Amino acid sequence: MAVADNQKQWVLLCALLLTILLIALRDYLPKRQLQLVAGADQITYLYYDKTEGGGTLGEWIDQENLSFRCIRFNMELPSTYCGVSLELTLDPGDFTRGIDFSHYDTLLLDIDINSDQSRISLIFRNFNPDYSDASDFNSTQHISLPLRVRDLDQPIAISFDEFSVSEWWLVNRDIEREYTQPDFSNVVLMGIDARDRLNGGVHEFTINQVTLSGDMVKAETWYLAILLTWIIGMVLYLLYNAVYWRKQARGSEKKFRHLASRHRELRGEAASLKSLSERDTLSGLPNRRALTSAFEKLDMAAVQPMAFILIDIDHFKRINDRRGHSEGDRVIREVSNILLNNTRGDDLLARWGGEEYLLVCPATNSAQSLMIAEKIRHRVFSSEFFVEQPMAVSVSLGVAQMRDGESFESVFDRADTCLYKAKALGRNCSILDDEL
Numbered sequence: 001m002a003v004a005d006n007q008k009q010w011v012l013l014c015a016l017l018l019t020i021l022l023i024a025l026r027d028y029l030p031k032r033q034l035q036l037v038a039g040a041d042q043i044t045y046l047y048y049d050k051t052e053g054g055g056t057l058g059e060w061i062d063q064e065n066l067s068f069r070c071i072r073f074n075m076e077l078p079s080t081y082c083g084v085s086l087e088l089t090l091d092p093g094d095f096t097r098g099i100d101f102s103h104y105d106t107l108l109l110d111i112d113i114n115s116d117q118s119r120i121s122l123i124f125r126n127f128n129p130d131y132s133d134a135s136d137f138n139s140t141q142h143i144s145l146p147l148r149v150r151d152l153d154q155p156i157a158i159s160f161d162e163f164s165v166s167e168w169w170l171v172n173r174d175i176e177r178e179y180t181q182p183d184f185s186n187v188v189l190m191g192i193d194a195r196d197r198l199n200g201g202v203h204e205f206t207i208n209q210v211t212l213s214g215d216m217v218k219a220e221t222w223y224l225a226i227l228l229t230w231i232i233g234m235v236l237y238l239l240y241n242a243v244y245w246r247k248q249a250r251g252s253e254k255k256f257r258h259l260a261s262r263h264r265e266l267r268g269e270a271a272s273l274k275s276l277s278e279r280d281t282l283s284g285l286p287n288r289r290a291l292t293s294a295f296e297k298l299d300m301a302a303v304q305p306m307a308f309i310l311i312d313i314d315h316f317k318r319i320n321d322r323r324g325h326s327e328g329d330r331v332i333r334e335v336s337n338i339l340l341n342n343t344r345g346d347d348l349l350a351r352w353g354g355e356e357y358l359l360v361c362p363a364t365n366s367a368q369s370l371m372i373a374e375k376i377r378h379r380v381f382s383s384e385f386f387v388e389q390p391m392a393v394s395v396s397l398g399v400a401q402m403r404d405g406e407s408f409e410s411v412f413d414r415a416d417t418c419l420y421k422a423k424a425l426g427r428n429c430s431i432l433d434d435e436l
């Protein structure tokens with residue numbers, strides 16, 4: 001069954017609705033998430049510049065809960081750094097193998113800050129053998145993002161696009177241009193830094209959560225899958241249609257062939273029926289209807305002069321009575337053969353009924369028609385119809401020439417009158433209507 005036009009519209013509408021639904025659904029798919037704050041097992045460092053003669057000191061408030069403070073204890077001494085680092089390595093201390101962030105696009109940061117500082121920095125270090133040296137931790141790419149403290153009152157989502165490679169790291173290294181952009185392929189460390197030039201006093205920080213978040217299925221993959229589904233659907237639909245129409249065409253071709261052969265059969269049947277309807281079954285000669293229809297098709301001007309010869313078997317009733325009906329039939333058939341063998345191809349010959357025949361001879365004058373009649377009469381009379389108990393069979397013939405513009409019936413009647421005369425004269429003779 002072909003898909004009807006209204007069904008097609010429904011299918012198309014459903015497919016469109018499904019597509020819209022799938023596009024909208026993407027936002028509700030569960031996200032891929034990874035907690036970077038891993039609890040007690042995680043290796044964490046507190047760093048500050050007091051150890052290098054600076055004026056800042058770092059202290060854990062609660063190391064397990066990543067709560068620490070930075071104290072600017074001396075405003076005379078420089079303050080360069082103070083913060084906390086979380087190792088993200090797969091094996092503790094091995095900073096060559098970290099976490100690949102490429103499956104994520106957002107970082108969710110939840111941090112409590114009690115400080116009059118305006119900014120802190122979020123830091124990542126990425127190890128890449130193309131520019132990092134396993135024996136030098138400082139060769140890991142330094143990626144940072146300054147964040148306003150007042151924006152951190154509540155958890156925030158940060159895109160990785162917001163990060164940049166720290167300038168001091170680039171300045172100190174001979175880095176290829178392609179690595180001057182943040183590289184999150186193998187992140188080994190995360191840090192919260194209280195920034196340089198720390199205000200005097202105490203600054204407290206508690207890192208609650210740092211979570212990586214990304215789509216389970218990337219937007220490009222999702223839309224590409226929808227597009228591919230459409231393309232496959234269209235291809236399948238076209239294939240289905242091609243197969244369907246090919247099948248239809250084959251079916252129609254088969255039907256057409258069947259109809260053509262049936263048409264030929266019917267034409268054959270019609271032709272044989274026509275031939276049967278125009279043929280006398282006993283003698284095989286054309287019947288009255290065949291002769292008259294053939295006569296109507298004649299070009300009268302071309303066939304003049306034309307003769308009608310009406311032939312009747314003499315005393316046929318006697319033959320039937322003495323030799324039986326089937327012998328009578330045989331006589332009819334044999335006389336028919338004699339007539340056939342003694343007429344021309346363009347003569348019209350028919351068994352007119354009973355033991356009577358009509359022969360219409362185109363292009364035949366009266367002398368010729370009388371000769372033909374006599375020839376027939378002789379042939380019949382000289383034929384041996386009954387071998388064992390001979391019995392003479394003869395015919396009487398009435399001959400009439402068609403006059404100009406004369407009808408079939410009129411010339412037939414005149415031939416019939418002549419035949420009647422021949423019977424009256426004792427039979428076995430031909431009478432020509434010569435009263436032209």
Ligand SMILES: Nc1nc2c(ncn2[C@@H]2O[C@H](COP(=O)(O)OP(=O)(O)OP(=O)(O)O)[C@@H](O)[C@H]2O)c(=O)[nH]1
Pocket residue numbers: 282312313314315316317318320324325326327328329332353354355423427
């Ligand atoms: N066997 C046979 N007899 C037929 C057929 N058609 C007509 N007859 C018979 O032919 C006979 C014709 O008889 P009539 O009309 O008296 O003519 P006739 O005996 O030939 O006499 P004339 O014509 O006067 O010489 C009838 O007995 C018909 O039954 C036929 O197809 N077969």
